[in-house]
Amino acid sequence: WSTWNLPVHRWCVRHLYKPLLHAGCTKTTGMLIVFFTSAFFHEYLISVPLRVFKIWAFLGMMIQAPLFPFTRLVEKHIGPRMGNICVWISLILGQPLAVMMYYHDYVVEHFGPDLIQAYGQIVSFNTSSQIIK
Numbered sequence: 001w002s003t004w005n006l007p008v009h010r011w012c013v014r015h016l017y018k019p020l021l022h023a024g025c026t027k028t029t030g031m032l033i034v035f036f037t038s039a040f041f042h043e044y045l046i047s048v049p050l051r052v053f054k055i056w057a058f059l060g061m062m063i064q065a066p067l068f069p070f071t072r073l074v075e076k077h078i079g080p081r082m083g084n085i086c087v088w089i090s091l092i093l094g095q096p097l098a099v100m101m102y103y104h105d106y107v108v109e110h111f112g113p114d115l116i117q118a119y120g121q122i123v124s125f126n127t128s129s130q131i132i133k
Helices: 006-022 028-052 056-077 082-112 113-120
Strands: 131-132
Touching: 006 028, 028 056, 028 082, 056 082, 082 113
Parallel strands: none
Antiparallel strands: none
């Protein structure tokens, strides 16, 4: 995880993690505070442009904190390949699901439930009559 985004990682270590350790926090507490801060900024960077405040990005980041020890446990008991598979599954499934949740919430909040209802109605092009109500 530490090589995922090196400039941000180095900034977090320099300005958050090490000062927390010098202040007497444990490594686990420091890691959770850094993850919490990162989760806050991920949520902020998505919510402000979309003008939709939801907690999907925040939760997605916070779930990664226990994912690290979980993947270590999987690597220890099953093997490193399975730990890598766990990380990739979280990336492949988690990010698209979060994008879909934000898109859904954006449409509902900015265009209203009437648009959702309109797309829920299927109309036949041949008869112009409604098939599903």
